[in-house]
Amino acid sequence: MSIERIGVGTRMSQAVIHGNTVYLAGQVGVAGESVTAQTEVILGKIETLLAKAGSDKSKLLQATIWLKDMKDFAEMNAVWDAWIDPDNPPTRACGESALATPDYTVEIIVVAAK
Template sequence: MRIERHEVGVRMSRAVIHNDTIYLCGQVAEDRKADITGQTKTMLAKVDALLESVGSSRQLILSATVYLKDMSLFEEMNHVWDAWVPEGCAPARACVEAKMASPELLVEISVIASVSK
């Protein structure tokens, strides 16, 4: 059983690979002052970059959990999400309202993906 940890910190690793499955830590927006559209776009760009760095892509996402500060943001976040998800590659997904770690954060995502073969 092989476990690879990437960008390891004191509290967490940004990505962990086990048996060809990649687990990403929660990703948040680059610009925490942006609206939900801007935060969702930069959050998903970070997911793209992190997946690429460990040999995967958005086409290989198996599951995603989206955390919203307020469910009133659901429709606007989904507008960005729907444009980002490749056709025919929608992962299993849950979306929940959650108290965020920082008050300016509107959205966070946790992703599980497959390693590209």
């Protein structure tokens, strides 16, 4: 079975396609922006990467969301809920974690079918 990589860098790829499954690297927004703005940017990046992989948000299988602080859960969810395909929501987990820099408040990782 073939493996295709999108956005290959020295440390990681932004997306990996194996068979009919698309795995995205953790996506972050613009450091220092609000939770809402970071989430909007992240979801836009996810849409772009899924499109490059031949998929879309209706084919999401799983999402893992990391928040710098769980107090931002409702703010992030307001953006997520407006974006997600209501007929095809993925499985999802959300937790609190220190992110790559203190200016990031949200990181989202998804897996999708092709």
